[in-house]
Amino acid sequence: MPLKNVTIYTDGACSGNPGPGGWAALLMYGDKERVITGYEAHTTNNRMELAAVVESLRVLKEKCLVAVHTDSSYVANAFNENWIEGWVKRGWKTADKKPVKNQDLWEELLKQMDRHQVTFVKVKGHSTDEFNNRVDRLAVEAIKLR
């Protein structure tokens, strides 16, 4: 039996950066849609972008074939440009030997990616992408609701 094919759009927002932040993920499988969101009182834009991906993968109960769509090159390049390989090889140090930020989230993300077969798709922000615009609004909402 083939893996379920899941499409995910994620986005993070952060009012002030750093400041109160929110994230949102839209999960699509067949004609089913599911939305999850989250909030944090003091965080950064990049942590929220990351958290959206981590939490969306954590939600999937069985192993899936996942296409994660994000407008964050911070997140997408980590895998598509293989940044993360270098980080792990150097013991979570950047190219200029400084500690990689948000290591906790990156490690949790790696754990989730072990459970699934994940591809990252970089999309342009604030553009004509309907789904990206939706999660963008949802992420901003997630802050305002508090």
Add this chain to the structure above:
Amino acid sequence: MPLKNVTIYTDGACSGNPGPGGWAALLMYGDKERVITGYEAHTTNNRMELAAVVESLRVLKEKCLVAVHTDSSYVANAFNENWIEGWVKRGWKTADKKPVKNQDLWEELLKQMDRHQVTFVKVKGHSTDEFNNRVDRLAVEAIKLR
């Protein structure tokens, strides 16, 4: 003999942005008032805000002590937040290294400010400020007259 103390209110309008634009300036010296206005067929809101200031200073024949009132933080911050110092230092590049827009008008403004002693006062737009409301109406009129 002390410098003449001139109070100036400026405003710009732009129908469409970009689009046809107008600007107006109200110059006050003692109990004398003078109004100048201008029109451009294709311009931006910020160019009109800038042009209003440039032209109002150009009108003054002798060196004056001038208080320019504008509702544009684009204009006011350039001097009150010292943006312009950074631009000149960086060779007319913005903080993220992109070319400063409207360099022609900024340079002409600097030239005029050399001739006078100018202070910028930021006022709130579309508010209770009688003089700001007047130049606002005059700037919009300057477009409609064409």
Add this chain to the structure above:
RNA sequence: GGACACCAACUUUG
């Protein structure tokens, strides 16, 4: 030096 986000502020409009 490059890239992508996340914001902050003020206007100008539609």
Add this chain to the structure above:
DNA sequence: CAAAGTTGGTGTCC
């Protein structure tokens, strides 16, 4: 309701 004209900053990496 949404978008353009403009600037300043931080979060992160190569």
